[in-house]
Amino acid sequence: MTLMKRFRLPLLAAAIALACAAPAAAQSQPQGQTPPAEQLTPEQKAAQEAQRRSVEEFNEAAKLPGTAGLPECVWTGRRIAALLWRDDIDTARRHLDMYERFGCPTEHLKLAFRCLVRQGNIDPKTQERLGGRVQQCWVNPDYVLAPAQPAAQGAAQQ
Numbered sequence: 001m002t003l004m005k006r007f008r009l010p011l012l013a014a015a016i017a018l019a020c021a022a023p024a025a026a027q028s029q030p031q032g033q034t035p036p037a038e039q040l041t042p043e044q045k046a047a048q049e050a051q052r053r054s055v056e057e058f059n060e061a062a063k064l065p066g067t068a069g070l071p072e073c074v075w076t077g078r079r080i081a082a083l084l085w086r087d088d089i090d091t092a093r094r095h096l097d098m099y100e101r102f103g104c105p106t107e108h109l110k111l112a113f114r115c116l117v118r119q120g121n122i123d124p125k126t127q128e129r130l131g132g133r134v135q136q137c138w139v140n141p142d143y144v145l146a147p148a149q150p151a152a153q154g155a156a157q158q
Contacts, residue, residue: 057074057135064139066108073105084116085130096109114141115140
C-alpha cells in the first residue's frame with residue numbers, strides 16, 4: 001500500500017504528459033504528404049461525384065408539392081417509371097405496392113411516366129441516360145424535350 005502511494009504522483013504526471021502529447025503528434029503532418037482528399041483514386045472521385053449528384057437530385061425533388069418530394073416516394077417512383085419504360089410490368093407492380101404503402105401520390109407517378117413516354121425512345125448515340133430522363137420527368141412532369149435539329153439543317157439555314 002505504501003509503495004503504491006509512493007509512485008502515485010509520478011504515474012499521474014506521466015499519464016498527463018502522454019495525454020497531452022498524443023493529440024499534438026496526431027495533428028502534425030509530415031512535409032510532402034498530401035491531404036487525404038487529394039489522394040483519392042479516380043474511381044473514388046467518381047463515386048463521390050455520383051453521391052453528390054444523387055443528393056442534389058433528392059434536394060431538387062424535395063421542392064415538389066405534397067408527398068411526391070419525400071425521399072421514399074422519389075426513390076420508388078423513379079424506379080417504377082424506369083421499370084415501366086423497360087416493360088418490366090411485374091416488378092413495377094410490386095414496387096407500386098410499396099409506393100402506395102408509403103402514402104406516395106400515384107397521380108404524380110402517372111404524370112412522370114406520361115412525360116417519359118412523350119419524350120420518345122432514347123437515341124443510343126447520345127449521352128442521355130434513362131435515369132437522367134426519369135429524374136427530369138419526376139421533378140417536372142410537364143417537361144418537353146426540345147427536338148434535336150440535325151447539323152445539316154442548321155448549316156443550310158445560315
